Amino acid sequence: MPAGLDLAQHLATLHPARLLAAATPDPTSTDGPELPRTDDIERWFDHLITPAWQIGLTVLIGAIALALLRTSIAHTVRRIVDGTPTVHRHAAALLSRGLRQDGPGVDSSPLGAARRVQRAETMGSVLRSISGFVIGALVVVISLGILNVDVGPLLASAGVVGVALGFGAQTLVKDFLAGISMLVEDQYGVGDVIDVGEATGTVEQVGLRVTQIRSLDGTLWYVRNGEILRVGNMTQGWSRALLELRVLADEDVPRVRALMLAAAADVAADAELGHMVLEEPEVAGIEDLTAEGVMLRLLVKVAPSKQWEVARELRARIRTGLAAEGIDLALPRREVVVQRSAHDPVTDSPAAT
Template sequence: MNQLLSEPPACIRETGTWCQQVYDITGNDWLAASAGWLVAKPVKILIILVIAFVIRVLVRKLIDRVTTIPSGNGRKLPALLRPLRERAPDVLGPMVVERRRQRATTIGSVLKSMSTFLIYGLAFIQVLGEVGINLGPIIASAGIVGVALGFGAQNLVKDFLSGMFMMLEDQYGVGDVVDVGEASGTVEAVGLRITTLRDINGTVWYVRNGEILRVGNSSQGFAVALVDVPLTYNADVDRATEVIAEAAAAAADVEPMSANVLEPPEVLGVESVTPEGIQIRLTVKVRPGKQWAVQRALRARIIASLEDAGFEPPLGRFFGSSQNTPPAGG
């Protein structure tokens, strides 16, 4: 019996194995028989972790590279955003750079998180396999836990997915004037969970992306400046229309309004008849976000022209617009 216990393990006769190498170095039977657990598996696990770490570093560097705005050329899109549609209006000027930077940074952070989870997740599975743990029950338990967390964090997931699609589609961004239902104003920051708006009163609104059912964006493509001009019932509508058209055309040709006007003003005619009087509607196509400034300039010019022509506005009425209240700085 003692002879059997002291007999060297058979693995020492296999040339090139860890067992044989450890036995040659130590001459210990137990260390040689346990070489797989003491040396081979730790070395394999270390190699797996090192490879995972290196891959993660390389992937993150690649993501940083494609999400960074080229230095010295802020107007150029990051490589990640070039295949994606962009609706940023040129009128935003320097804010376009911030809009692009924030959009690329947010998408890049999502890609980094996803890549880290995927790489380290695969490495963890490989390590468990090396240790000899049965992954079946663990995967089943993880599935149950994932379902439970999904139900508990469904609002968070909803906000995240909505923010992700909003980013990819560039529905709105920093500097845009938007109406999201409960709040409206200028977008100051866009994240995967929260959109930050500042309204005309200076109040900052934090809106969850998952709660945004529809978005009205006043900063894409072009806008329309709309002015309703009130007149008394006894006013000469044809003459008033001529005066309004001439005043609007003259105002549109003067700087700085001419830089914002895309098409000549158009007088549509009588829009409505109210107990206070008649309303003449004027519209003009302008650059996005400039409709409120153009409306104010048109009102001032039209008021002066109508007064010079002998027209008087109805009592208790002001030159107005059916459009929403302009945002801060609009």
């Protein structure tokens, strides 16, 4: 039989399925190119994204978040230092005039600017420290979790240490919290004259823990913020010059009242002191009536911390007016009644007569 006929009969006996199976490569065979498997890809990916890369990415994200927070804090501090925008300032002034409110507007004086700068810088420092601590703690905790470190015991230990430090330094924590609340509420600032109980004077420096107050005699008081239970601010927003004048009970009270108002009007028209007077002065009538005389009270609303200067000038002008009108001030008097008998040897003696 020819050779070509034998080859044709052999090919006819082969099944198509067998041909397809023979053409399909065996995955378990080591012959030929091997395709990458899913397990190998996962191992390669895990090998590429190592804990070092993850920690580095965490630190990078924390640094970006901290930079954004500090930029926002710096922008806020700058806005506080610059003061209220002009539009809001004009709106507040219009409302104050239209509604006749006593609420002060934005203080544009150098003293007010110094107060805003110190308050803003102190709050900015506190916020920067808090943001850095919080973000740093988060980065450390996440990094330890990446390294498969159990952070539970560490957090528990840190909590115990924090409680112990809190009990040991509770006075310091109290001072800091009081200082923060004082700055946020703007209870007083540099240049204000305040009364905090045992210390009264001008505020020279405001800190988170201690406030420095210079008294009238030059003593510099260091007062812890946590020990300040009440604050009397004599120069915040506006002040008031108060004068009490006591004259004899038989004096012409309307004439004395007109004299006091005239002296206040002269001060308001003065070139140096006139800008300090904010409103028309008023005499509130008879405030006290005793056997010694009648007391009248003069009230003048003035700029912050200018009440003493205006009051001194008012006293001088009122004194001059009283002298010109011949009006005497009522002085404290005491009457002593001495009773003697009819046969008192002292009165009968020549020396007594």
